[in-house]
Amino acid sequence: MLNILSGTQVKVLDRAYISSENIESWQLMERAANQFADWLVQHFPDFGREVIIFCGPGNNGGDGLAIARLISETYKRVMVVFFEESEKSSADYQINWSRLPNSVSRVFWRDFQSGTVQNPIVIDGIFGVGINRPVEGVFLEGIRIINRMSGDKIAIDVPSGIPADDCLKGEAVKADYTVTFQFPKLSLLFPEHAAFVGKMLLKDIGIPEQFLGGMSEGRLYVQYKDIPSMHRRFHQFSHKGDFGRVLLIGGKTGKVGSMVLAAKATxxxxxxxxxxxxxxxxxxxxxxxxxEAMVADNSELRDLSKYDAIGIGPGWGLDIDPDYFAEILRSVKRPVVIDADGLNLLAKYPHLFDFVPSGSILTPHLKEFERIVGGVACHRDRLEKAREFAQKQQIYIVLKGAYTSISCPDGSQYFNSSGNKFMATAGSGDVLTGVLSSFLGQGYHPKQAALCGVFHHGMAGDLAGAKKNRGLIASDIIESIPETFVQMKLQ
Known part of the structure; x- marks a missing residue:
C-alpha cells in the first residue's frame, strides 16, 4: 500500500531523498519527466498532433520544460507557453529552459493564439502541489485558456489550482488525466475535484517509502497487488460450514429486490x-x-449466535421499531454490516449506536453519512469526521464513492483504487453489503473484510463496466465477482 501525502509532505520527502542520495533536484525532476513522457508516447501515439505545454515559473513548469525536451524527437510539433522570463523562475526551471532544443517553439502566454490550434494535446504545468490559495492574475488567465481549448488535457502531478490538501476555492484546470508521481496526493481523491482530476495515473520515480520517516498520517492507498495476501486459503476438505453462515435482514414489501441482490452477492x-x-x-x-438461499423466519432471529455474520438494512424501510433494531444489535456478539435503511435508522435514533457491536462495518454513501454526523463543507472535513467517528464508536466506516474510504477504529484510513463511474447504479450498495457480509462470515477480521470486500466489489464493477459501459446494472457486478478471484488466482 502507498502512503497518501499532503503537499508539505511531498516537499519534505523530495528534499530528504535528494539530500540522502546526493543528487540534484533537477535530476529527480528528470525522472518524473521521463515517466510522464513514456506514458504520453504510449497513450497518444498520433505523433502528428501538436503538443502544447503550459509552464508556470516554478518546478511544475520545470517538469513541463523537461517533458517538452524529451518528447521533441517523437512529436513533430511541440510548443511551450510560458508566463515569466526564465531568470525570474525557479533554478530547476532555468536549467530545463536552457536545455530546450530549437525544435520546441516558445510563446509568451499573451501571444498564444488558442483558436488557431485544432485538437492538440494540452499539458498543464502551471502549478503543482505548492498552491494553497485561489489562483489569480496571469496564471488564472492561463487556466482559463486551457479550459477553453479543445483536445486532450493532461495535468502534471496535480491540476493547476487544486490545493494538495484542501478543497478548491477558486478555478482550476479541468484535466482529462492527471499523472502524479510516487505517492497519491490527498485532494486528488476528493469527489469535489473529480471533474478537474479526470483519470489519475500513478508513476513511480524511485523514492522508497523509508524516506517518509514519521511523516505518515495513516492514510493509505490500496492497490490490486495488496489484496491477494489478505485472503484466507481453504483446503480441499473444506465444507460449506467452513465458508460461513450469513444472515441478511431487510427487504420490506416492494423492496425485496435489495435482498435478492445482497443474497446473490453473498x-x-x-x-x-x-x-x-x-x-x-x-x-x-x-x-x-x-x-441457493434459505428464508429465515422470525423464530430464527431469536438465536443470532448461530450466524457467523449478519448484514442489516437493504430495503428494510424506516418504519422499523427502533426497539426491535436495538434487540437485534444487543443479541449479536460479533461485528455486523449495516447499510441503507439500517444507517437511516441509526441517524434517526442515534441512541442505537450504543448497541452496535465493536468492529461492525457501516457502509454509508456521502449523504447517509452526513445524516449521521451532520453536514460538511469539504470532503477533507468529511474524512476527518469519519476517522473520528470510527475511533469513537470502534467501528469501520466505509464511505462509498470514487476512491471509497475505509476509516478504522485505530485511526487509520484506507482509500480504494478499484471501481468506476458506471457503478453509480441502483443496487450497487446492496451488492457491497453482500460481499462484506460474506467475507465476515468466512472468518475474515473486519478490517480484512472491509479492504477485500470494497476492492473486489470495485474490481467486479471494472470487469463488468468494460463490457456493459453505461448499461451496467447491479446484477452485472454480482456475475463478475467470481472472476475477481480467478484473476487473483485465489483457491
Missing part, C-alpha cells in the same frame, strides 16, 4: 450458507429469485 463471494429474513409476503419472490 453467495458469489463464497459464503457456504445464506439465510435471508424478509416479510412473509416476500418469501416466495426470494426463494424463486435465489434458490
Amino acid at each position: 453467495l458469489r463471494t463464497g459464503s457456504g450458507l445464506v439465510f435471508v429474513s424478509v416479510p412473509s409476503s416476500e418469501k416466495q419472490i426470494l426463494q424463486i429469485s435465489v434458490p
Whole structure:
C-alpha cells in the first residue's frame, strides 16, 4: 500500500531523498519527466498532433520544460507557453529552459493564439502541489485558456489550482488525466475535484517509502497487488460450514429486490450458507429469485449466535421499531454490516449506536453519512469526521464513492483504487453489503473484510463496466465477482 501525502509532505520527502542520495533536484525532476513522457508516447501515439505545454515559473513548469525536451524527437510539433522570463523562475526551471532544443517553439502566454490550434494535446504545468490559495492574475488567465481549448488535457502531478490538501476555492484546470508521481496526493481523491482530476495515473520515480520517516498520517492507498495476501486459503476438505453462515435482514414489501441482490452477492463471494429474513409476503419472490438461499423466519432471529455474520438494512424501510433494531444489535456478539435503511435508522435514533457491536462495518454513501454526523463543507472535513467517528464508536466506516474510504477504529484510513463511474447504479450498495457480509462470515477480521470486500466489489464493477459501459446494472457486478478471484488466482 502507498502512503497518501499532503503537499508539505511531498516537499519534505523530495528534499530528504535528494539530500540522502546526493543528487540534484533537477535530476529527480528528470525522472518524473521521463515517466510522464513514456506514458504520453504510449497513450497518444498520433505523433502528428501538436503538443502544447503550459509552464508556470516554478518546478511544475520545470517538469513541463523537461517533458517538452524529451518528447521533441517523437512529436513533430511541440510548443511551450510560458508566463515569466526564465531568470525570474525557479533554478530547476532555468536549467530545463536552457536545455530546450530549437525544435520546441516558445510563446509568451499573451501571444498564444488558442483558436488557431485544432485538437492538440494540452499539458498543464502551471502549478503543482505548492498552491494553497485561489489562483489569480496571469496564471488564472492561463487556466482559463486551457479550459477553453479543445483536445486532450493532461495535468502534471496535480491540476493547476487544486490545493494538495484542501478543497478548491477558486478555478482550476479541468484535466482529462492527471499523472502524479510516487505517492497519491490527498485532494486528488476528493469527489469535489473529480471533474478537474479526470483519470489519475500513478508513476513511480524511485523514492522508497523509508524516506517518509514519521511523516505518515495513516492514510493509505490500496492497490490490486495488496489484496491477494489478505485472503484466507481453504483446503480441499473444506465444507460449506467452513465458508460461513450469513444472515441478511431487510427487504420490506416492494423492496425485496435489495435482498435478492445482497443474497446473490453473498453467495458469489463464497459464503457456504445464506439465510435471508424478509416479510412473509416476500418469501416466495426470494426463494424463486435465489434458490441457493434459505428464508429465515422470525423464530430464527431469536438465536443470532448461530450466524457467523449478519448484514442489516437493504430495503428494510424506516418504519422499523427502533426497539426491535436495538434487540437485534444487543443479541449479536460479533461485528455486523449495516447499510441503507439500517444507517437511516441509526441517524434517526442515534441512541442505537450504543448497541452496535465493536468492529461492525457501516457502509454509508456521502449523504447517509452526513445524516449521521451532520453536514460538511469539504470532503477533507468529511474524512476527518469519519476517522473520528470510527475511533469513537470502534467501528469501520466505509464511505462509498470514487476512491471509497475505509476509516478504522485505530485511526487509520484506507482509500480504494478499484471501481468506476458506471457503478453509480441502483443496487450497487446492496451488492457491497453482500460481499462484506460474506467475507465476515468466512472468518475474515473486519478490517480484512472491509479492504477485500470494497476492492473486489470495485474490481467486479471494472470487469463488468468494460463490457456493459453505461448499461451496467447491479446484477452485472454480482456475475463478475467470481472472476475477481480467478484473476487473483485465489483457491
